[in-house]
Amino acid sequence: MATSDSPEELVMPPSDLPSPPSDLVRQLQDQGLIGSSARFETLYGGRTNQVWKVLGGDGDKVLKLYQTSLRNPLFRNDAELEARCLKALEASGFVPRLRATGQHQNDHWVFYDHAPGSPWRENPEPVAELLRKLHSHPVLDVAPDGCNGSADLTAHGQKILDGCASETRRRLIELRPAHTVPATTRTCLIHGDPVAGNILVAESGVTLIDWQCPAVGDPCEDIALFLSPAMQRLYRGTPLTAKEVDRFLSAYKHPEIIARFEVLRPWFAWRMAAYCLWRVENGATDYAEGLRLEMETL
Known part of the structure; x- marks a missing residue:
């Protein structure tokens, strides 16, 4: 695991x-x-x-x-x-x-x-519907607070980079987004790791597994993790196409949250790039391509 x-x-x-x-x-x-x-x-x-x-x-x-x-x-x-x-x-x-x-x-x-089922590979609409259902669930007092807004993402990304030492670290610091996004008051229970391998698809429905890092936070976090080019590359073999991303965002059916995600997307990409660099520096060379993909989006 x-x-x-x-x-x-x-x-x-x-x-x-x-x-x-x-x-x-x-x-x-x-x-x-x-x-x-x-x-x-x-x-x-x-x-x-x-x-x-x-x-x-x-x-x-x-x-x-x-x-x-x-x-x-x-x-x-x-x-x-x-x-x-x-x-x-x-x-x-x-x-x-x-x-x-x-x-x-x-x-x-x-x-x-x-x-039952197999890890998700295609058709993003059921995943969007699953995450929307989760994010609409009554808030449960079972998890810690997650990142919320650009200030939290700045601090989290910088903390990850503090554990890195390569020249790429300096480059990522230079690429850090500059715009400010305030915290949302509409927090909910988020899975915290809805990558393709943690979503099982069967005729009976879709199941979300691996609940060891949930949070009460911004639903945009789950959206960003599922759509992340690095995570898609690692667990599905290839990033989503622009059309697949659009299909997911449309199927989520919550324009206000999607609009917020679009503003926060560079911040999530920056933090994911920092994480991929940390993984590479700690011996997980398969994250190198993910690092490249996330840096491309910046």
């Missing part, structure tokens, strides 16, 4: 990655969550957490064991927040059902129903 920017639905042969720790398996058995015949398939696509599909019992489940050693400056990795959101949004129909959560040594785990 990624710190949070990661899909869970790609399966590797069980021999390629380890099974859950034996004492964690016993813990799940003792709690009656799995039987002695349960089988595990490793789900991959992420960069930090360990995730398994659990086969057997009353339907397939997902076991996620959090790894908290890497401190990610953009995407929080909080098992407690994920559990809170899954529980609070259970009736919404667009999140998996939480079954249990607990602790294994120094790390936490969550256990929930496996959602």
Whole structure:
């Protein structure tokens, strides 16, 4: 799993990655969550957490064991927040059902129903409708405050750049947008990481997974993360076309929020470029193309 920017639905042969720790398996058995015949398939696509599909019992489940050693400056990795959101949004129909959560040594785990479908690849309209539904949901007191307005994005982007050391850091400081966008008073629960790999599409509907970095904040944040050229390149293989972006924005059907997003778009691109640079400098070379794409938009 990624710190949070990661899909869970790609399966590797069980021999390629380890099974859950034996004492964690016993813990799940003792709690009656799995039987002695349960089988595990490793789900991959992420960069930090360990995730398994659990086969057997009353339907397939997902076991996620959090790894908290890497401190990610953009995407929080909080098992407690994920559990809170899954529980609070259970009736919404667009999140998996939480079954249990607990602790294994120094790390936490969550256990929930496996959602059907494949990571999103095409047709942006259902994603726009999903995010609009989430952003229209009554605000839940389950998450911290997110970035709101250009002042917050300035501080956040600069904090990320403070952890960088290459010459590109200076260039990004020069490219920082100059216009001011005030904070909005119309905050809502946002997912915080609605990248293509965290959106599962099935005939039964669309499911939003990986709820470890939610916030109460500006809905433009979720819109920017989904549309981000870097995130689309990383998880779908290619950025959205201009036509696909327009289709998404039209399907979101909230002109006031979309107008605000358009004004904030350079700020989100600047912060994402800073994040991509941080990832590259910390060994994730696959973020280099994302850095280039975000800098192009600036």
